[in-house]
Amino acid sequence: xxxxxxxxxxxxxxxxxxxxxxxxxxxxxxxxxxxxxxxxxxxxxxxxxxxxxxxxxxxxxxxxxxxxxxxxxxxxxxxxxxxxxxxxxxxxxxxxxxxxxxxxxxxxxxxxxxxx
Amino acid sequence: xxxxxxxxxxxxxxxxxxxxxxxxxxxxxxxxxxxxxxxxxxxxxxxxxxxxxxxxxxxxxxxxxxxxxxxxxxxxxxxxxxxxxxxxxxxxxxxxxxxxxxxxxxxxxxxx
Numbered sequence: 001x002x003x004x005x006x007x008x009x010x011x012x013x014x015x016x017x018x019x020x021x022x023x024x025x026x027x028x029x030x031x032x033x034x035x036x037x038x039x040x041x042x043x044x045x046x047x048x049x050x051x052x053x054x055x056x057x058x059x060x061x062x063x064x065x066x067x068x069x070x071x072x073x074x075x076x077x078x079x080x081x082x083x084x085x086x087x088x089x090x091x092x093x094x095x096x097x098x099x100x101x102x103x104x105x106x107x108x109x110x111x112x113x114x115x116x
Numbered sequence: 117x118x119x120x121x122x123x124x125x126x127x128x129x130x131x132x133x134x135x136x137x138x139x140x141x142x143x144x145x146x147x148x149x150x151x152x153x154x155x156x157x158x159x160x161x162x163x164x165x166x167x168x169x170x171x172x173x174x175x176x177x178x179x180x181x182x183x184x185x186x187x188x189x190x191x192x193x194x195x196x197x198x199x200x201x202x203x204x205x206x207x208x209x210x211x212x213x214x215x216x217x218x219x220x221x222x223x224x225x226x227x228x
Contacts, residue, residue, distance in 0.1 A: 031213040035218075041220060041221075042204055042218035042219050042220045042221050043159070043204070043206075043216075043218040044218070045215035045216065045217065048214065050213075055213075056214065058215075059215070091158060091159065093159075093216075095213055097213075103146075103147070103208045103210070103211055103212060103214060103216070104149065104164055105161070105216060107151075107158045107159040107161075108158055109157060110157075112156075
């Protein structure tokens, strides 16, 4: 059973370009979370999605950032018109459906975004 | 201070010694989880302790939770060089699928 997959692992963009980060949850998991980690800091929650639904986007910047988790395919975190301050590691996590797992989340290896 | 703050920020010990890290939080929680992150890598789930539990063990790890003080500690016994990593606590308010709130982490260095 493969773990959470993220790609690309490293992404370099120039200011103003778009960045697309992909996340495939663990098999059987229907909940996906995106977190951002700045250097020397902890992870900050961005958005929580289920298939075709955004459940909680309280951590998403109001502009330029969007996320989706389509019926088929990976979850996508999209950053439009990137700026240097977007440089960070972006982690995806997934958890299984239903109750009883106490919300243990399984993390992917992350995508390190560098904006030049 | 933010929900989930670890103390100390950095800790350096010798192999074989015990390492203790503390985490404080502000709001009521359903459970608290500890994660490890090796440099430049993803997070690995270590242990989860529920709000009605006071202590939990897993191998060389021992976690305590004091909900009256809103604090938790992670003890790693007989540390090894491979334990060198950053350790984060994460609080969960609901116990069901929802966001985790992470602390700033303790960077542990275990030297030979």
